[in-house]
Amino acid sequence: MEAIALIFWGLALVPYSLFPLVMRALGQKTKKIEEAKQQAKLPRVSVVFAAYNEEANLARMLDHLLAQDYPGELEVWVGSDQSTDRSDEILSQYSAKHPSINWIRMEQRSGKAQIINRLVSESKGDWLVGTDANILFAPDCIRQLLLEAELNPKATVVGGSLFYRGMGESAGQGIADQERWYINWENYAKRVEYDRTGCAMGVEGGLYAIRRGAFRPIPFGTFMEDFYLSFSAMLRGEDVAWSLNAVASEDLSHDRNPEFNRKVRIAHGNWQNIGRFIGSLHRLRLSVLLVFLGHKLLRWTAPLLVLGGILLGLVPGQAWSEGGKITWTLFAGLSGYTLVLRAFVLAPLDGVPGLRLLNHLLLMNLALGLGFLRYLRGSTNGVWEPTPRTNE
Template structure:
């Protein structure tokens, strides 16, 4: 039973560290680094804020939008991009339709504009292929990646590009805020606020992994085509830059918004697919764990790898606890009761959500279990293979 007890504590510690201890460690490390940076800037008479660029010095920008059946959002997305507070002669919009079968192509055609370059691809190949083609087509200095259902604040692009005066910065991620639509009950926005906090402090350490897919930018010269079967394209693109020796920066002032799906069930299939992409990324970017990557290696291990294998640890902790509880010791019986109570609460919330709305007190247990279950299913589907870069839209 010693081996079983060790397995339980290791599995439980991995989950606790991933979700609770790592954020505390991250805040402590970033606080120390920030104090040092502040003292250095003060001693040099400088400022922590990046300098605003003169409008004539702003780089040329290509905004890339890969769309599939986005008739509900594409017209508004075009209006949003054309209204950006960025010199019109320095910004061009590239839209690629990945074999859309709805009115997406017609709506883009109707929005004809000299700053829009439209490529209606007949064959559906997947978002990575569309992104690769648009990036190869663009001649501008900076590539800005976004989605058809995202909305930029007017100064988002200006705030993204102001950091590229630093040659060490390869990617700048903005802040994506999830907004609730009518009748929304999905607590994903709570989890997303938690993720935004991690990205903010990782950015301070120069250890940001995975840009916010709806709002990030990089230099065109640093973009390398991604494999067509890539699932999590934003993560792969930003991590590739880190592997090139560059740094990813986080700017919470470069804001964009996106409406969250109305119910947890609407997100489950999307999360399974993201789970597949996570394990794909783990295999492709395993070398990022090397200590030479510094804080980025710590973030990859703590924020990504342990998170991706948290559901495995949860299963191990439950099974090991059940075996240890057969001995009748109070500690193991109490721990097992707590685990079972948590899963029962999540199950009750899920059942309530099928017939109505999830009670507020149960939303986080439901979301936590649902998220990890989707990851676990994604793991086995990744092992089974047969996936592609083509994506399906979730209801928004």
């Protein structure tokens, strides 16, 4: 069992060691720049997103959508999830002034998945662009998403490059700089994955496009609808493209506690998708399957692998024949929990970037573990509270 424990710990390290090394070694292909053919009629696009108490973000977000330079037909559909602030008032004002902006108020708190399903049924676009209320699109963002799709007719989902704004002086006191490091790595990895396998391993929920024919109703209570839709496309043998030039920005909280709660919710959604798709992995192309294992599955299950290795080390008379090994195992486990506690209590006092990054990774894995426990508790309605943001 000692060997099994070591295998568990080795697998837990793959997403943070071997997989990044492979991505760096492969690198992006040097592509010849292609020009998309000018279509006689550009596809209609429907931007859809849910909003709950987003009065601080809605007007600016809608202004950015109205400023898109996409030359085709563009409409916006917003679903207010029983907002109690001025969100509905803002949506009413914009829809009265701009015929392309439409909105509905849900009859009860419904969650993002149900709202997106409803908005898709109301909209008319050939392509659906999913986003969030706190995302700001670059002027050519939608055009670049559709350009990438035109360059790859096999692609039914296209992800864009999401970056964080709000990186002021206070960032070092919270978690924004670590999040920036993480999202930059994700953007790089997805580009390499797309170049090498034809599929980026998932898209950002704040910036993606999907062909209407590829959209499938999102199951009730789903938190990570972006991965559900993109992975469903992969299982059907379709490409999930990724555009370096389709750019949007997201404001970020410097407060670690709400951000941690958001990560727990995301982890819960990841486990929902593992439960749905684990029996269908044989349908993936081999290259896509390997990327899924290295980029997603082993990272999501890393806390369980580490815990499993520790528990194997405590089996008397089997896993470890020498008392010193048991002692070492206990020390390693307790040290890990101590570092997690330190991440909550002392990290704001840290001035060492490397140590802050370690704290951040530990918190990410703690969130994955708590998300797993929430998943085991059963289904949920998928409603959420917006994370406090910098609004910079």
